Amino acid sequence: PVKPELPYFKHHTLEQFNKYLLSFERHCAKVFPDDREQWRTLLISKLSKDIKATLPPEAEYDWSYEKVLCNIQDYLKLTDDQVESSPMSEFWRLPKLATETPKRFSVNLLRAFKEAHPQKEFDYEYDNILIERFVDAQSEDTRNHIKENTLISKSTGQRIAYEAYVKLAEQFENNKRKRQQNYEKMQPTQQPKYYPNQFKIFRTIRI
Known part of the structure; x- marks a missing residue:
């Protein structure tokens, strides 16, 4: 049987996005195990127009998957007043x-x-x-x-x-x-430079 295509992300909260990520990353790990660029491209293609519009054009070809992910989470965090830190975001943001x-x-x-x-x-x-x-x-x-x-x-x-x-x-x-x-x-330990005649010169000038 043909596997159903990965659904689009049509929600607007960070919690829903992190839930969506579970199935999304499971799918990518099977289909593109060693190609994170495909993860990035697929994720962007599955976003709603509103969320996609928050990403700059270079995100589609120059950003890493993780960078795209963090930017989406940042955007959703700003738009979600009741957001709480989730285990998924804690994992991605752990410094x-x-x-x-x-x-x-x-x-x-x-x-x-x-x-x-x-x-x-x-x-x-x-x-x-x-x-x-x-x-x-x-x-x-x-x-x-x-x-x-x-x-x-x-x-x-x-x-x-x-x-x-x-x-x-x-x-x-x-x-x-x-x-x-x-x-x-x-x-070597830096020693202060000493010139034998420097004090003589100084005395001569004073005189």
Whole structure:
């Protein structure tokens, strides 16, 4: 039997949108598991004209799926007087603090993910949404390191677990921290410059 097409989002509240996201992301995870650009394009195509009008033209080709998602949620939050923070929006908005290690952030993110997706509490290990959300929150050099070290495995179709991504990020950040500390130790202490004759010159001028 032919599966019914994904419905359009015709509501106007954040709560309804987050409910819609559950079925939308489930659909995309099956149809476009490794192509987030398709997620973005499909989501925009399923929006009402009112909501679509709040997005700039470049959103359709230049923005990430997550950025489109957050902008829609921001708009709906502004238009919904009775909105409360939902587990789904908490997951998408959870920030990685500058002082937070990748491992610590991964624990907080996983907790938020399980609250937003209770049906995946024991089935999160290879979840693309969770993994991509974790990777996107890292610094650029950490993201590049993860990408370089997972490229071959991905190209051969090998699945990589969430914990493996966390370990890659943690190791890279630790090494970066050690390099920075070693660099700082090697820097000579700046001594004030002293010229032997500077005080003589000063005295001569005074005289």
